[in-house]
Amino acid sequence: MIYEADRQVKNKLNPMFESMDDTIIFSCLQGHLGTAWVDDLENPSVAQIIVGIFVIYAGDPHTKEAEEMVRNLPEFALVIGETDEWKQLIETVHQDSAEKFQRYRFEKNxxxxxxxxxxxxxxxxxxxxxxxxxxxxxxxxxxxxxxxxxxxxxxxxxxxxxxxxxxxxxxxxxxxxxxxxxxxxxxxxxxxxxxxxxxxxxxxxxxxxxxxxxxxxxxxxxxxxxxxxxxxxxxxxxxxxxxxxxxxxxxxxxxxx
CATH class of the missing domain: 3.40.630.30 (Gcn5-related N-acetyltransferase (GNAT))
Incomplete structure (x- = not known):
């Protein structure tokens, strides 16, 4: 089972996403927009962020909740996984509907x-x-x-x-x-x-x-x-x-x- 994170729980997710330089993550974890989902409200080990059509994952992709999160999508989504393991899970769960393409980041200076x-x-x-x-x-x-x-x-x-x-x-x-x-x-x-x-x-x-x-x-x-x-x-x-x-x-x- 997955749970929607409130502001207090979102604060616990910063270390999980710290390697991902994405303002969509900042927007959600700072409480401005979107929702976050976790496997455990006290000690989350996996998390999902949704802001508009963007969906971003971090944490342990090997949990059963990770697969549940990968299925927890809006009707149209642009999905980003932090690691190769996340990408493999996304491709496995959505093998018939996932189209992979490249987006491009710029330095935030x-x-x-x-x-x-x-x-x-x-x-x-x-x-x-x-x-x-x-x-x-x-x-x-x-x-x-x-x-x-x-x-x-x-x-x-x-x-x-x-x-x-x-x-x-x-x-x-x-x-x-x-x-x-x-x-x-x-x-x-x-x-x-x-x-x-x-x-x-x-x-x-x-x-x-x-x-x-x-x-x-x-x-x-x-x-x-x-x-x-x-x-x-x-x-x-x-x-x-x-x-x-x-x-x-x-x-x-x-x-x-």
């Missing part, structure tokens, strides 16, 4: 992000496009969620996002066509989510919007963490000054209904 350089990236938008801070109207705009379902979905509500999250959107003809938001939040910063509508790509919108969000975070003393899902995102991160650290295995798993 504020010194790599030069404010002047970031400001210089924020060039004027093409004619007809307008940059806006995400407010209640934009957060409720259906076009925002068509660009990406993950802009604010980790938060309890629009009001919760507006109170604790942050983001910017590019609007054209009253519709959101690009956005950059806080996918998650943690004590020292945010994890960036950026996406552009397919019909409006190739215009530099994602670069300008991301740079706007990065500058805003730096102004507030927050670190804008970047984790890339593909080579295009890697290239964009390097443009801002992020230094590549490593690639890592991730499993895309969609549960059958």
């Amino acid at each position: 504020p010194d790599h992000l030069d404010r002047t350089h970031i400001q210089n990236i924020i060039s004027p938008l093409p004619e007809g496009y307008e940059m806006k801070k995400i407010d209640k109207a934009i957060a409720n705009e259906p076009s925002l969620h068509k660009v990406s379902e993950d802009f604010i979905s980790q938060f309890d509500s629009v009001e919760d996002f507006l109170a604790r999250g942050t983001g910017f959107a590019v609007v054209k003809d009253g519709k959101v066509v690009c956005g950059a938001t806080s996918y998650s939040i943690y004590d020292e910063g945010i994890e960036i989510e950026v996406a552009t509508h397919p019909d409006h790509r190739g215009k530099g919108l994602a670069t300008i919007t991301s740079a706007t969000l990065i500058e805003d975070c730096l102004d507030k003393g927050l670190y804008p963490s970047w984790d890339a899902a593909n080579e295009t995102s890697v290239h964009m991160a390097k443009k801002f000054g992020y230094k590549f650290k490593e690639s890592y295995d991730t499993y895309c798993i969609e549960r059958s209904s």
Whole structure:
């Protein structure tokens, strides 16, 4: 049996995850977003963190609770195991549905992000496009969620996002066509989510919007963490000054209904 961890139990999990440099983990263990599951509330030996579509495991993968946790997934999940043993368990349990791909981490060093350089990236938008801070109207705009379902979905509500999250959107003809938001939040910063509508790509919108969000975070003393899902995102991160650290295995798993 597995148990949902409260804030006190989450504090016990920090040593278990300390080798994993992931702001999703920070967000959950610091009590901002998501849930954590353990095998034992007093002395946990295995743990699962869920924030949005991200699921991360640590601890002993050989327990029966570990397999239960590996089955404890949202309908669509990006799953990360700490060790080869975890990866083997994930592949065994979800052998018919797990698709492995690479994500890319960057060093989390504020010194790599030069404010002047970031400001210089924020060039004027093409004619007809307008940059806006995400407010209640934009957060409720259906076009925002068509660009990406993950802009604010980790938060309890629009009001919760507006109170604790942050983001910017590019609007054209009253519709959101690009956005950059806080996918998650943690004590020292945010994890960036950026996406552009397919019909409006190739215009530099994602670069300008991301740079706007990065500058805003730096102004507030927050670190804008970047984790890339593909080579295009890697290239964009390097443009801002992020230094590549490593690639890592991730499993895309969609549960059958």
